[in-house]
Amino acid sequence: MGRYRIGVDLGGTKTEAVLLDGRRVARRERVQTPGDYAGIVGAIASLVARAADGLPGGLGSVERIGVCTPGTEYGPDRLIANSNTPSLRDMPLRRDIREALRRDDVVIENDANCFALAESVMGAGSGYDVVFGVIMGTGVGGGIVIGKRIHRGANGIAGEWGHHTLHAGGNRCYCGRSGCVETYLSGPALESRWAQMTGRAEGMPQVAGLVTQDGGIADGARGPEGARAWLEETINNFGLALANVVDILDPDVIVMGGGLSNMDVWYGAGAESVRKNVFSSLASDVPILRNKLGDSAGVIGACLI
């Protein structure tokens, strides 16, 4: 691999670019994500130019430029679908960034895939071959990396466990179906279920403080009525949903990312629930690890595509 790469993380609120020198982050540039499409394309072009500024051959010495963003590309024109940024939907982002930068090798990749790739090359999954990267936060997503390469699948949806059916006929999902994993294990879903079962409107950071790794309520914080039932249900949903992934993919490791990955319970009682629910005892030892790259995984993954 060449020495320099640039990755851009295009998020709903901020857009960040890094210059990777080998495996080291050499420069980091960040702006607020503009609200309009032309502004977004312009911001990416100027961030990339700033990241390459001062390099001996300028942008010409950068081997690869990747852009990480939620959503997928579709059709021959590679339009953006499933983005949480409205102005990007159905736009030819790849073509327009290539034109703005006058480079025809810019690629766009889903944020969960970038996370999985970054963790498999430079993070918690670096010693493993088949890595399943989990995103649990505002939404639930995932990415598969095999031999340090993203496995996208025939239609680019490989790893999207967030819309597997966890409970047939269950919660309505924005995707148009019901019972999807995301409607039980995303941050908003867990918060609304907590409010329903305990009568308390609290955010997940507060709730997380009450929950121990082994699936109990912390000493001295008995928790409201309904807390234990909520926790039991949550652990069971996590175990069932991830066991389904393990049964199909049989990964060497699962690396957790997203805002909810900070909760200790996934690595104790949650992992135990996965083990109980997998089909084969041979596949029951899959390690479930915390990510190592934190918020930087997406932008680093974009460099490594």
Ligand SMILES: [Zn+2]
């Ligand atoms: Zn869904």
